[in-house]
Amino acid sequence: MPKREQFFNELGGETQYGVLLVAQMGGVPNEIQLIVETAVYDSSVEGLRPQNDYIIRALGVSEHRATLGVFGKAALLEDHLLLYHHNTPRVAVHFSGTADDVNDLVLDISQAYVSTFQEWRHLVEMPDDLNRALPLVDLLQRGVGLLGTMPKPLAERMARVLAHHGMSVSLAEDAGFSTTDDHGRSTLSKLLLIDSSYVIALDFSIEQMKGK
Numbered sequence: 001m002p003k004r005e006q007f008f009n010e011l012g013g014e015t016q017y018g019v020l021l022v023a024q025m026g027g028v029p030n031e032i033q034l035i036v037e038t039a040v041y042d043s044s045v046e047g048l049r050p051q052n053d054y055i056i057r058a059l060g061v062s063e064h065r066a067t068l069g070v071f072g073k074a075a076l077l078e079d080h081l082l083l084y085h086h087n088t089p090r091v092a093v094h095f096s097g098t099a100d101d102v103n104d105l106v107l108d109i110s111q112a113y114v115s116t117f118q119e120w121r122h123l124v125e126m127p128d129d130l131n132r133a134l135p136l137v138d139l140l141q142r143g144v145g146l147l148g149t150m151p152k153p154l155a156e157r158m159a160r161v162l163a164h165h166g167m168s169v170s171l172a173e174d175a176g177f178s179t180t181d182d183h184g185r186s187t188l189s190k191l192l193l194i195d196s197s198y199v200i201a202l203d204f205s206i207e208q209m210k211g212k
Helices: 003-009 081-087 102-117 136-141 152-164
Strands: 016-025 031-042 047-059 063-065 069-071 074-077 090-096 144-151 168-173 190-194 197-201 203-208
Touching (some): 081 102, 136 144, 144 152, 152 168
Antiparallel strands (some): 016 031, 090 168, 190 197
């Protein structure tokens, strides 16, 4: 059985757990190495019995958030809300017109962000998504301007919000966005999700550590 398949098979069951022991920089630029131990809960001793140790190498890392300790589930994904900032084109959202109630519009913009990214991202953590040249209320009251430059799924949702408030919207997608490089290799990122921890990278390798 390939070690990647074996690793994920040892997680996610009712009595199966993992322990993220180490998260460290790798030997090449933009590499992160994770050392993870899989374990099975043994009710007779009310504790975890170690199973196997693995080293996960993330190559071409663009974002990560890791918390050491016990976790219940892990998955390697190519489609997730966290990947919007990496795998979709940036889109500039321009508006014209004014809303009847700018405070309601600001609230709807905030709710649109939350509904797009749920608990995984917060607006204050991604300052490039919205135009920060002015406070949002002041920007919207000007009657014309750039709301922000953001991932396409978010831009499309924001456009619907602005239109709902009677405003005109235009979207300008980044023409330079591509899913492959000059050699035809994919530039799309993947997501390793470990409960609430994650690593976003171009590729991952999973190997069982020797002696296990």
